[in-house]
Amino acid sequence: MDSIKVPPQKIESVEKVLEKYIPEDELKEVKRILYGLNRGQIVESLPIPENVSKLAQASNFEVVSSKITAEPEQLRKPRIVKIGIIQNAIGAPTTDPVHDQYMAIQNKIEKMIDAAGALGVNVLCLQETWHMPFAFCTRERYPWVEFAQPVDGEATQFIQRMARKYNMVIVSPMLERDLVHGSTIHNTAVVVGNNGNIIGKSRKNHIPRTGDFNESTYYMESTLGHPVFETVYGKIGINICYGRHHNLNWLAYGLNGSEIVFNPSATVGELSEPMWGVEARNAAMTNNYFVGSINRVGTEHFPNEFTSGNGKPAHKDFGHFYGSSYFSSPDNCRSPGLSRVSDGLNVCEVDLNLCQQVKDKWNFQMTGRYELYAQFLTKYVDPNYQPQIIKDPSINQHSNQK
Numbered sequence: 001m002d003s004i005k006v007p008p009q010k011i012e013s014v015e016k017v018l019e020k021y022i023p024e025d026e027l028k029e030v031k032r033i034l035y036g037l038n039r040g041q042i043v044e045s046l047p048i049p050e051n052v053s054k055l056a057q058a059s060n061f062e063v064v065s066s067k068i069t070a071e072p073e074q075l076r077k078p079r080i081v082k083i084g085i086i087q088n089a090i091g092a093p094t095t096d097p098v099h100d101q102y103m104a105i106q107n108k109i110e111k112m113i114d115a116a117g118a119l120g121v122n123v124l125c126l127q128e129t130w131h132m133p134f135a136f137c138t139r140e141r142y143p144w145v146e147f148a149q150p151v152d153g154e155a156t157q158f159i160q161r162m163a164r165k166y167n168m169v170i171v172s173p174m175l176e177r178d179l180v181h182g183s184t185i186h187n188t189a190v191v192v193g194n195n196g197n198i199i200g201k202s203r204k205n206h207i208p209r210t211g212d213f214n215e216s217t218y219y220m221e222s223t224l225g226h227p228v229f230e231t232v233y234g235k236i237g238i239n240i241c242y243g244r245h246h247n248l249n250w251l252a253y254g255l256n257g258s259e260i261v262f263n264p265s266a267t268v269g270e271l272s273e274p275m276w277g278v279e280a281r282n283a284a285m286t287n288n289y290f291v292g293s294i295n296r297v298g299t300e301h302f303p304n305e306f307t308s309g310n311g312k313p314a315h316k317d318f319g320h321f322y323g324s325s326y327f328s329s330p331d332n333c334r335s336p337g338l339s340r341v342s343d344g345l346n347v348c349e350v351d352l353n354l355c356q357q358v359k360d361k362w363n364f365q366m367t368g369r370y371e372l373y374a375q376f377l378t379k380y381v382d383p384n385y386q387p388q389i390i391k392d393p394s395i396n397q398h399s400n401q402k
């Protein structure tokens with residue numbers, strides 16, 4: 001299909017390139033340096049059962065599975081949770097009728113959730129506004145706003161059915177139309193409990209104003225704070241896409257008690273790919289929770305040209321969404337990633353006890369000096385704030401330093 005074609009020169013993943021060219025013994029060392037160790041070992045990859053492989057092959061998506069463990073404790077049992085993340089291309093051209101496009105994506109997602117169910121996934125998160133193309137580049141209202149749905153609309157009802165079917169908590173990032181507040185639109189994540197109940201919603205805290213990411217044409221920043229959802233499988237926060245560039249945003253989800261933070265995203269190679277493997281890992285390490293980073297995949301072509309005031313010629317696509325969804329662990333290691341070019345399900349079995357164990361080892365919360373920063377930020381947001389700069393008095397005494 002034209003709208004999701006991937007140019008042949010695109011590499012499938014950095015990992016595949018490393019595995020192809022680096023000899024086995026050196027590869028282990030390269031992986032240790034780049035991906036870290038979990039309790040002294042490279043993160044263990046788990047085999048994919050045949051029924052899941054067959055399903056994935058038939059529906060053309062990749063499945064990756066791994067395991068991150070914690071030390072056994074005397075007083076607490078292990079808290080083993082299987083976390084899943086799904087990345088996908090759109091399912092139909094952006095010129096098709098809105099509801100056909102939605103159904104094409106839902107049909108793909110259903111098979112991937114079936115695979116997650118077969119793997120025993122407990123908590124699953126989909127990509128940012130999973131039920132539509134990421135059309136915000138266009139700044140056109142119609143038909144794109146027609147993809148927006150109320151929190152309890154068709155997309156959520158589908159997710160609720162799947163949650164019940166597999167006893168799974170599912171985070172469903174979607175374009176929400178808030179019927180109670182002037183039918184405004186929001187970039188939202190709905191958290192559906194394992195009984196199919198809607199536990200609540202979180203919204204995107206930071207809206208990008210960069211490149212083609214013209215989302216502020218459609219919706220404003222969240223006013224819901226940093227909610228953390230206590231589910232039967234652990235405490236979950238959702239830091240939607242561009243929020244990953246904001247360290248205080250990650251911090252707040254951590255201070256509210258998250259054990260898993262999802263970062264459902266839509267981002268393109270030219271803009272952010274070197275940041276992708278760094279930001280979430282840093283957040284997991286410094287806040288001592290697991291992070292599931294999800295990026296959509298493929299190139300989405302839109303019918304009309306658009307520009308974004310950045311000097312680029314008018315164009316009809318964002319560029320390539322590079323997928324590469326992966327997990328970061330509180331102990332500095334990370335899981336293997338999904339491909340840069342195809343749909344995929346990444347599953348990681350974790351022991352949530354690791355969060356507390358790493359907190360006790362590094363003491364970042366104890367040494368955090370939050371009162372210092374609270375005072376600083378209070379002063380900083382005062383319009384009369386003066387930056388605390390101590391200038392070298394000798395600077396202007398030298399004629400060559402003006």
Ligand SMILES: NC(=O)NCCC(=O)O
Pocket residue numbers: 128208213240241242243265266267268271272
């Ligand atoms: N979806 C979104 O917020 N994208 C912004 C680009 C980025 O943060 O990489």
